[in-house]
Amino acid sequence: MTGTRRASPPPxxxxxxxxxxxxxxxxxxxxxxxxxxxxxxxxxxxxxxxxWSEPEGGISIDPGPDxxxxxxxxxxNLITRAFVAACADAGVAPPGVRISCRNAxxxxxxxxxxxxxxxxxxxxxxxxxxxGWDEQQVIARAAEIEGHPDNVAAAMLGGLVVCAGDGxxxxxxxxxELRAVLFVPDGExxxxxxxxxxxxxxxxxxxSTTPPDAPCxxxxx
Numbered sequence: 001m002t003g004t005r006r007a008s009p010p011p012x013x014x015x016x017x018x019x020x021x022x023x024x025x026x027x028x029x030x031x032x033x034x035x036x037x038x039x040x041x042x043x044x045x046x047x048x049x050x051x052w053s054e055p056e057g058g059i060s061i062d063p064g065p066d067x068x069x070x071x072x073x074x075x076x077n078l079i080t081r082a083f084v085a086a087c088a089d090a091g092v093a094p095p096g097v098r099i100s101c102r103n104a105x106x107x108x109x110x111x112x113x114x115x116x117x118x119x120x121x122x123x124x125x126x127x128x129x130x131x132g133w134d135e136q137q138v139i140a141r142a143a144e145i146e147g148h149p150d151n152v153a154a155a156m157l158g159g160l161v162v163c164a165g166d167g168x169x170x171x172x173x174x175x176x177e178l179r180a181v182l183f184v185p186d187g188e189x190x191x192x193x194x195x196x197x198x199x200x201x202x203x204x205x206x207x208s209t210t211p212p213d214a215p216c217x218x219x220x221x
Contacts, residue, residue: 082121
């Protein structure tokens with residue numbers, strides 16, 4: 001099912017003591033039609049992330065029951081890594097935080113689980129460290145961490161997004177009656193591995209080499 005639900009908007013820096021933040025991380029599908037690394041769509045399937053400030057300091061994360069042990073390590077979990085990276089990018093020390101997750105997006109299945117994780121970490125940092133970043137800044141920082149802006153932008157803005165060049169991301173409204181049918185593979189595959197099986201002409205495309213009129217086709221995808 002498609003959806004226009006957005007991730008939590010960045011709060012203003014005027015909130016003096018943010019204690020807890022809820023950050024939905026929607027699933028996304030990208031590389032739609034001609035828009036390789038340009039077009040992405042948000043879905044209603046989503047992770048739920050809650051972050052609490054910890055006055056005594058330290059960073060901890062609970063990835064939920066039955067999660068791999070490595071996800072409990074804040075040094076390895078992408079959410080906490082993104083939290084720390086965002087603070088470092090802003091030149092501030094990461095505040096103490098405790099993060100709890102409910103993961104609904106399957107890992108390594110092409111549904112943007114890493115983008116949702118990176119975005120959640122950046123949003124938590126933006127709120128708890130009072131970074132004051134707007135939507136485009138949050139997208140840019142999360143994309144740097146995740147590696148591609150399309151899934152991150154769709155998760156942040158909802159609906160269909162167009163990421164072309166260095167300009168701002170554009171959101172396109174998706175009709176409520178539109179439904180997505182997903183074929184989810186049984187096995188996991190990393191984005192890097194998945195890109196290696198794409199035919200060479202498409203694999204070599206970047207936003208600068210994808211057909212220039214691809215964004216114009218977005219209503220047809």
